[in-house]
Amino acid sequence: MGTIYIDGKASGADPKQNLLHACLSLGLNLPYFCWHPAMGSVGACRQCAVKQFKDAQDTRAGS
Amino acid sequence: MLTAEERQEIEVELSHYPTKQAVCIDAMKIVQHHRGWVSDESIHDIGELLEMSAGDLDGIATFYNLIFRKPVGKHVIMLCDSVSCWIMGYERMRAHLTERLGIQMGETTPDNRFTLLPIVCLGDCSHAPALLVDNELHGDLNPAKIDTLLEGCK
Amino acid sequence: MPTEKPLTQNIPAGGEALSLQGYERLGGYQGLRRALQMTPKQVQEEVKTSGLRGRGGAGFPTGMKWSFTPMGADAPRPKYVVANADEMEPGTFKDRYLMEGNPHQLIEGLILAGFAIEADVAFIFIRGEYKLSQERLARAITEAYSVGYLGRNILSSDYALEMYLHVSAGRYMCGEETGLLNALEGKRANPRAKPPFPQVSGLWGKPTIVNNVETLSNVPHILEKGAKWFQGLSLTKDAGTKLYGASGKVKRPGLWELPMGTTIREILEEHAGGMRDGVRFRGVLPGGASTDFLVEEHLDVAMDYTSVEKAGSRLGTGTMIVLDDQTCPVGITANLTHFFAQESCGWCTPCWSGLKWATKILDAIEDGQGRPGDLDKLSYLSKFWSPGHTFCALAPGAAEPVQSALKFFRDDFERHIHEKRCSWRS
Numbered sequence: 001m002g003t004i005y006i007d008g009k010a011s012g013a014d015p016k017q018n019l020l021h022a023c024l025s026l027g028l029n030l031p032y033f034c035w036h037p038a039m040g041s042v043g044a045c046r047q048c049a050v051k052q053f054k055d056a057q058d059t060r061a062g063s
Numbered sequence: 064m065l066t067a068e069e070r071q072e073i074e075v076e077l078s079h080y081p082t083k084q085a086v087c088i089d090a091m092k093i094v095q096h097h098r099g100w101v102s103d104e105s106i107h108d109i110g111e112l113l114e115m116s117a118g119d120l121d122g123i124a125t126f127y128n129l130i131f132r133k134p135v136g137k138h139v140i141m142l143c144d145s146v147s148c149w150i151m152g153y154e155r156m157r158a159h160l161t162e163r164l165g166i167q168m169g170e171t172t173p174d175n176r177f178t179l180l181p182i183v184c185l186g187d188c189s190h191a192p193a194l195l196v197d198n199e200l201h202g203d204l205n206p207a208k209i210d211t212l213l214e215g216c217k
Numbered sequence: 218m219p220t221e222k223p224l225t226q227n228i229p230a231g232g233e234a235l236s237l238q239g240y241e242r243l244g245g246y247q248g249l250r251r252a253l254q255m256t257p258k259q260v261q262e263e264v265k266t267s268g269l270r271g272r273g274g275a276g277f278p279t280g281m282k283w284s285f286t287p288m289g290a291d292a293p294r295p296k297y298v299v300a301n302a303d304e305m306e307p308g309t310f311k312d313r314y315l316m317e318g319n320p321h322q323l324i325e326g327l328i329l330a331g332f333a334i335e336a337d338v339a340f341i342f343i344r345g346e347y348k349l350s351q352e353r354l355a356r357a358i359t360e361a362y363s364v365g366y367l368g369r370n371i372l373s374s375d376y377a378l379e380m381y382l383h384v385s386a387g388r389y390m391c392g393e394e395t396g397l398l399n400a401l402e403g404k405r406a407n408p409r410a411k412p413p414f415p416q417v418s419g420l421w422g423k424p425t426i427v428n429n430v431e432t433l434s435n436v437p438h439i440l441e442k443g444a445k446w447f448q449g450l451s452l453t454k455d456a457g458t459k460l461y462g463a464s465g466k467v468k469r470p471g472l473w474e475l476p477m478g479t480t481i482r483e484i485l486e487e488h489a490g491g492m493r494d495g496v497r498f499r500g501v502l503p504g505g506a507s508t509d510f511l512v513e514e515h516l517d518v519a520m521d522y523t524s525v526e527k528a529g530s531r532l533g534t535g536t537m538i539v540l541d542d543q544t545c546p547v548g549i550t551a552n553l554t555h556f557f558a559q560e561s562c563g564w565c566t567p568c569w570s571g572l573k574w575a576t577k578i579l580d581a582i583e584d585g586q587g588r589p590g591d592l593d594k595l596s597y598l599s600k601f602w603s604p605g606h607t608f609c610a611l612a613p614g615a616a617e618p619v620q621s622a623l624k625f626f627r628d629d630f631e632r633h634i635h636e637k638r639c640s641w642r643s
Binding site: 080082 | 304305306307308309310312313345346347348349379381383384385386387388389400401402403404405406421462463464465466470471472502506536538539540541544548549552553556559560562
């Protein structure tokens, strides 16, 4: 079990779980359309796309 | 900040179209041609020039696979994985490339020399399997030919 | 019988492009000279009478498409004509050959199409990966301007046309007519509803004609030598010649310009040399990835629009992908479906969701993880890849290889599921 910080607030989350799924499970109202637990991330609607930074020092606009 | 040269090239494209939005893809390709990829800063600068939001531009940039929104290596290899190349030995070429370069599809070598990407049909099906290195087409591939190509990229 | 090969006979053998002078010496721009003595409507009629049909895959009669454009003083302006040089249908490699070898042929064809619909601006929409074609077309456009084939008062006539090369940034959907229009407008290449059709409301709401490279390359010859001559080139009802191709494990993969209506057997056996030693023929996709498999019993089908449709497939691009007996039918279907799933623009649920689901099923079957009921599920999913359920023809195109593979190679699919392995791989 790991810890995820959302807007400064810490919650428990499984590191292996899909990020969108984890946030939705915590009751957060994130936008999404084409994701389904059975299908995984299709990437068609792009609403839940995020940028992943290496760490707090990463300024290369993430990836 | 866009350079004067980049602005000039974008202006030329602008003269071909009735709207500013129409050149946004050309603009991103122009910036990419000069810098290798399109950064958040470039998205912002292009947006200012063409009066488009960064969100709109990013939505367009992320649709098109030839626009790189993260840095790429000095040489970009695009290996065709469509049906004719697949029949004629794509999997063997992929295995050879990933082994030789020590990276997986979508990754860049630690020395920043190569980025390896998949690409769809390159229109060279009678010479499959085929790939692009820095947009140059190479067909009739085999492991030896691939090695020669890699060595030629300094 | 000795055939005229108007599209390719003037392409230099060594890989260089035919020069402007070379093209003119061999009759180039004579079609344009003749057309400028006619009215646009007369040019439309000539092309209509010739029987030329779209060579991009859909096969719509070209002259008829042009005739839907509003004409005359009251027509909306500016009007546009576009060459669809976004060739990306897997297994297709004909337009690249034409553009690299004879760029002026395409340019003249595009000018003629422009004249026929009173267009003001022409675009060549070319895919980003075709670097050599881009360079040669850019040079040819400049040459055409310098000798008065483009710009104001073309060849001292009243007709004016500006022509620009637009280089794309990838994606298969840019080859779809309305997706192309959106890409040209600087947007994501989602499709548009039809009607309105592009002829009436296309680029920026103005009348626009979009034609394939091979289609347009025929037009100068039709104007130079006439509709009747064009009809005389073919073996069957559909007129002209066709660039046919073969890829896969044949002895001589290649591209050949032959009379329209040449049989699959003749292309495969005489020109492609038959199958390589050690493999046997199992099937063929006659016109690129989005066409139905045909098998041994169809080898004598004439490769024209009507005959291939009657046999249960489509002529499509006319470049064939050959399936041999050493290549797994499940694997090839998985590869094709993966392509379509990846290239889905994401607009319509049956397409982005259904194709992704289908690739998961096919990959599982290929990996020996298939389950009973998977094939019925695939059939069921593919029913929604059809007009009325999806906005464009990408998903219906994806349905063709899947449905025909299930029809002709069902035993192989079932064996994968039953034996929990791919016998071609182990």
